[in-house]
Amino acid sequence: MATHPEAAALLARSQRLGSDPRNTNYAGGNASAKGSDTDPVTGGDVELMWVKGSGGDLGTLTEAGLAVLRLDRMRALVDVYPGVEREDEMVAAFDYCLHGKGGAAPSIDTAMHGLVEAAHVDHLHPDSGIALACAADGEKLTAECFGDTVAWVPWRRPGFQLGLDIAAIKAANPQAIGVVLGGHGITAWGGTAEECERNSLHIIRTAEAFLAEKGKAEPFGAVIEGYEALPxxxxxxxxxxxxxxxxxxxxxxxxxxxxxxxxxxxxxxxxxxxxxxxxxxxxxxxxxxxxxxxxxxxxxxxxxxxxxxxxxxxxxxxxxxxxxxxxxxxxxxxxxxxxxxxxxxxxxxxxxxxxxxxxxxxxxxxxxxxxxxxxxxxxxxxxxxxxxxxxxxxxxxxxxxxxxxxxxxxRMPKPKPLATRVALVTGAGSGIGKAIAHRLVAEGACVVVADLNAENAAAVAAELGGPDKAVAVSVDVTSEEQIADAFKAAVLAFGGVDLVVNNAGISVSKPLLETSAKDWDLQHDIMARGSFLVSREAARVMIAQEVGGDIVYIASKNAVFAGPNNIAYSATKADQAHQVRLLAAELGEHGIRVNGINPDGVVRGSGIFAGGWGAKRAAVYGVEEEKLGEFYAQRTILKREVLPEHVANAVFALTGGDLTHTTGLHIPVDAGVAAAFLR
CATH class of the missing domain: 3.40.225 (L-fuculose-1-phosphate Aldolase)
Structure with a gap:
């Protein structure tokens, strides 16, 4: 069904006004339009009002965000109005004025729009208008700024009575294009959407010019020595x-x-x-x-x-x-x-x-x-x-x-399990880390996507919804300075860190005699030393916050299973596994839980496997590289391939609120490898 022309004009006006922060703040204010449409029941004309519904934002307003009311019924509420002491009851009465399915829920300001005799009405919260509204002599200043074209309305809490007050002032001042609401904002009106918008902008810009021209140079006083901004x-x-x-x-x-x-x-x-x-x-x-x-x-x-x-x-x-x-x-x-x-x-x-x-x-x-x-x-x-x-x-x-x-x-929806939690996931640019980041955001967390590859990290953060959901940091976990910088970025982005996942890693797959000291050092620097450094920085932040936290290590079934040609990788995974136990014992007094996950054979989407590890492991086991995932699955008890999402599920199980009394635990996510059963 096509949008009514008056509603379309209202939406366009609202979006223009709401997109400029000088005009109104986020989700602040509302706008309306009145017009005639066909009543689907009688076939006759019916006068309607379209008005921004409760909780919407003018700058992003769509038709779904409009409440649609029958104007005759809305105005008939004046006859049953019980007085200012009971005006809150009128909000429920708006529901009986809705037309058709009614659209969005009507807001407390609906009366202001319905009772004012004008085809289009804007109620906005511009800084310039509120400055006059919150001045000690705001009424006098409003008259000085606008003459008789803008009237003054003394403070009154939003509601039905305020709508009656504005309607009466408009009727008594036919030359006025709007009002300044004491302690609150402005309201403007017009016979068309264009006139209403023009009047709103006139009030806002005139107030801005008045304050700039008449105002003193340093309204906040002299600079306090020593309180100037740091570089x-x-x-x-x-x-x-x-x-x-x-x-x-x-x-x-x-x-x-x-x-x-x-x-x-x-x-x-x-x-x-x-x-x-x-x-x-x-x-x-x-x-x-x-x-x-x-x-x-x-x-x-x-x-x-x-x-x-x-x-x-x-x-x-x-x-x-x-x-x-x-x-x-x-x-x-x-x-x-x-x-x-x-x-x-x-x-x-x-x-x-x-x-x-x-x-x-x-x-x-x-x-x-x-x-x-x-x-x-x-x-x-x-x-x-x-x-x-x-x-x-x-x-x-x-x-x-x-x-x-x-x-x-x-009426607000129940918060998701990880709402208010801030997570930092290392190695989150691909594979298991990426899957973990996606799961944590889906469960309500904010996530810092940390990865050596800045491009991959940025791509994942964008997938997750951008800076209100996730931010990207490039970090080499062998560098103390880069880890510290990553946590600084996290606390500046989201206030702190509550949940850290040590996932960054590589794998060197060689027999003992072919494993060089450089191979050994690289493997341990990234995973054993890197996890230690990340956990140490996480603990500093979490202890300062005094709200506990979670540290999760993505270890491996190789932490407990002795396989061939894998000395450097398996030894460093055993190191990580014992870090879990050591830190669980040490950090528990601060409410910080430390747990681990032991995956196996996570081939799909894995940066490690794609970087050559897969080919080497396939050679060890004598299978084609593209069938390595199937091979790993067949050697398990459940005969199922382990995917990155399965590891992410385990991270959520540990941190989502049901295991509040669990620390020092390792969860196998390997589809069942008997040799890796924990004892």
Missing amino acids: EDARRERAAALAPYVRAVASQDKAQVGHFDDAEVVLEFLARAEHPRLAALGTSCPDHFLRTKVRPLVLDLPPTAPLDEAVARLKELHAEYREEYAAYYQRHALPDSPAMRGADPAIVLVPGVGMFSFGKDKQTARVAGEFYVNAINVMRGAEAVSTYSPIEESEKFRIEYWALEEAKLQ
Whole structure:
């Protein structure tokens, strides 16, 4: 069925407006269109409204993201409206106004769009508009900026009453093209999609120009000596060193994924004298503080302070933050308020270094950081022409612990088993490592794809969904420096590391008398020494995070089975197998579990077998190389070929949450090799 022309115009307008961060933030705001269509039941005309549904994003909006309502029924709700104290009941009433299958679920802002007498309506959250909305004298500034073409609406929580307020103000001000909503954002309207978009952009750009022309040069005050941004390399080195400790601060109540941002706007804010006062006031726009919490945690030390001093102070500030957040909850909670969701910060600001933001997944963490950048821009604009004055704390609590917001959270899908976990897999550019990376992402983890071959690593990371799911690092596991750099990249990408898979390897297949010392050293450097170095770096991060972790070794049935012409490979696999036992015993006190997997005969997709090992093993066993997998299968008890996915399944079995009390274990994935049974 063809898209209605008004809906098509709405989608095009929404995507244009939503694709520019100056106009609105991610998933922020909504837009609507009204028009006539044929009622499939009566055959007559019916007036409809298409409006962005709950939770959608304007910049990527599609027809499936629109709610479709009958306008007569929507407006008839005015006659049964029970008043502002019971306005939340109206959200359920929207369901009775849906047309046909209705499309997406209507959002809380549906009334704003339906009750305003205009064919097209935009509600947006531009930084420039919110700066006026959050200025102490915002009403006066709005009049100065726009004259009588844009009206002022005092703060009111989103809902049915706000829709009535805006409709009344529009009716009383026929010359107005829109309104500034105190503490919130803007709403604009027009008779056509083009006029509505033009009016929205006029309000946004006019506010930007007003703030630039009228604003003072340094709204955040003078530079604090010693708080200036570190040089880029030193800044990111410091951020990587702090990241695991910061993640521990954000994850005491619930595990979180992190994001790091050292954009100039953040560093400039944190270098200035007014940042402690402004950060303490918190964010204002509901879209902001629902993602950033009411205020961030700010480390009050210069970036050159000793690391141990910074970590100790971070822990002190965290304890204070939790006490203050619990007190905030107690001040405002009612008997029927949802339970406190957690007292850890979502935003941690480190002067001279940058901003760490956290969420249930990478996208949520990244978006939280983007919203705090929006908040910084709002503070700058408000302070430039007035004083930043966000909505009252009690109103923030009403939004944060709104029954409707709680219901939305309860409707969210159950998290996947590895949600919030960050994995680093070595040798993940092909074969077993690649299969493991795919399985971990499918189960909700973020993955660092580590491989000597940078091109292969990048290709796998792209397959997995890009930077919100996976990042690629090139690493030679014989190099301590490259391993350290890989973990730095991991903690800057995702906040930390929880799960490490030692999979990188090669194989030298030669009889004893043909095995050189160089062969022996190479084999042991990559797998025995490499696994040790990776595990050591992983332990450093995991201990700092204080949330435990998993280290998994991909060993081999050769760790316990003595085969011919395989001295270097089998000896190093035995070394890896005993590392599992040793580290399980040592790291258990930190909640870090160490386990191993003993595969055999994984030929398909294997970089090792393709690199010459397959041909050599085929020669040893007297079979054709392309039939080596079949040969291995026939010598097993189950007569089944082992594939990379089977090893990946075992990794998930060890780390997916069902074996929480298992450490020091080796799982055979060899289809049954009696000689390799563990004793």
